[in-house]
Amino acid sequence: MGVNAKGLILKEQNIGENDKLVTVLTDSLGVIRAFVRGAKKLNSKKQSATGLLCYSKLSFYKTKDSYIIDEAESIESFFGLRNDIEKLSLAQYFCDIAFELSPKEDDATDFLRIVLNSLYFLANGKRPPLLLKAITELRLVSLAGYMPNLIACEKCGAFETPIMYFDMERGLLYCDNCADETALFPLEIGVVSAMRHIIFAKIDILYNFKLSPEASEDLSYITEKYLASKVDRPFKTLDFYYSVKD
Template identity: 25%
Template structure:
């Protein structure tokens, strides 16, 4: 069966001397692994459309096994992501999260729009850390792990929450804090921002300025939540962490 689909390259691996296995994330078919024959050859017509983060229109032949990529037409190369090491590392973490939290051939138009918009905004200069938190929240929700951020996760009280409980899956009010001795602190600003990020999409961020301390609190909470419920051992995260650490120490920062 020959199909035409729009997709974004989220993973590649070499196959033999000149071929690639490419995993496309599509709206209609979810993750779609295809073999791109000859894509590693210098003059291959599939070379440009099979690079990581590339968005394009793909013509694929699907049979009983792995599909084959026949043609590709470039929509967005996202060259800017691949030419900046920090953006490359951030995008690699995001697509790995999406890859690990979704199944093959499971359609998800919402996640496809999220991925496309996030990569566009990332390349356009929007804060990578804020984009990452939105992306994490949306992917978690799609996988069935939505933290409770608008009320106490235990009693449902909407009085101002004071700490975040990974074990209980969300904010706890002062009356319920004793139920989890390992809660994580969040400032009122960070708690309010976390609730906002759960509701909005990447294209609605606009110009955003968030203190480094607030961003660190958001990352710590969501990282703990992902580690607890998703149980993913990331390949991309250690490199991203080291890169950000080195960047923060740079005298040119």
């Protein structure tokens, strides 16, 4: 059965001398694994279009046990990431998150749009990397069904106080009058507003906000820890990003 889809190559693995196995985040099929026959031959049109971080038009056919990529045409290769080890490592972390959280063999259009937009802004240097990291972490984990409740204080319903407190395990927010647990993480209201924006904004305006470097650090920390509380494995790509980060 033939299937056409657009997809981002999240992972690649060499198989023998000429073939490889790729993991792809597609719009209509979610995350799938597919074989690419002859991908490493010098004259293969599929070589560049099925490389890591390539976004391509793909034609698959499905056998009983696997997908095979029959044709591939590159749409975007994100070359701006290739010569910057910090950006490249962060991009690979985004791919890791997408692999972990995106649906398998089901529609994943919104997941794909988030990752592609984050890679675009990262490659072109149009947004601070820490801000892109926080957006990608929190929006993807929310799409996956772990959206925190940030509308108001869980106890009294207060929309905002100068400092609010976040329960990372339960994804709940408390005002400074109701917070009574030492395990809660304090957040300035600007960071809370940024988190609300990341969760609820339409994708077209999702990236249209700014934070101070200090607030960006706090936001990145809280989104990373919240994601970690919902995903039962460490990300080696994140560790590598921190090892090369300035």
